[in-house]
Amino acid sequence: MTVSSPKSWALRIAAGVAVVFGLLTIVSGGRVLFGDPAAQEAAGNAVSFVLWFNFLSGFVYVLAGVGLVLQRRWAAWTAISLAAAIAGAFALFGLHVLQGGAFEMRTVGAMTLRLIVWIVIAVVAFRNVPAR
Structure with missing residues (x-):
């Protein structure tokens, strides 16, 4: 019987969250982008x-x-890149809102949730993925 270290569990959880979060993001975004008019209307602004x-x-x-x-x-670097890209997109979204653009609260x-999740995943990744 092999006992996994807490580090490996943290990395597994982070990886699972990343995959599930990604699949949910693809499905929900795809519904709005490529779905029927009802799905697009439900997305609002x-x-x-x-x-x-x-x-x-x-x-x-x-x-x-x-x-x-x-x-x-590279996955740890991808996680930090995602956090940075999300922060950038969020900033551009904020600019859109400040200029009076329509949006959904x-x-x-x-x-905010995406940014927090990816910051946490990046921290877990950098602490637990060995630098080879």
Whole structure:
């Protein structure tokens, strides 16, 4: 019987969160982008560039999660890059809002959640993926 270290559990959880979060992001974004008019209407005042950014980044979330499972250092760098990209998209979204653009308040919550999740995943990745 092999006992896993807490570090390996933290990395596995982070990887699982990344993959599940990515798949959910792809599905939800895809419904709005490619779904029927009812799905698009349900999205309300979705900001197009944020919607596309989130949808496309979902694929990178999955890739990063797989890399973390395999304990690849590039996955840790991908996680930090995702956190930075999300922060950038969030800033551009904020600029859109400040200029009077239409938006949904739930986008603020979703982007905040994405940013926090990816900062945590990046920290876990850098602490637990060995530098080879």
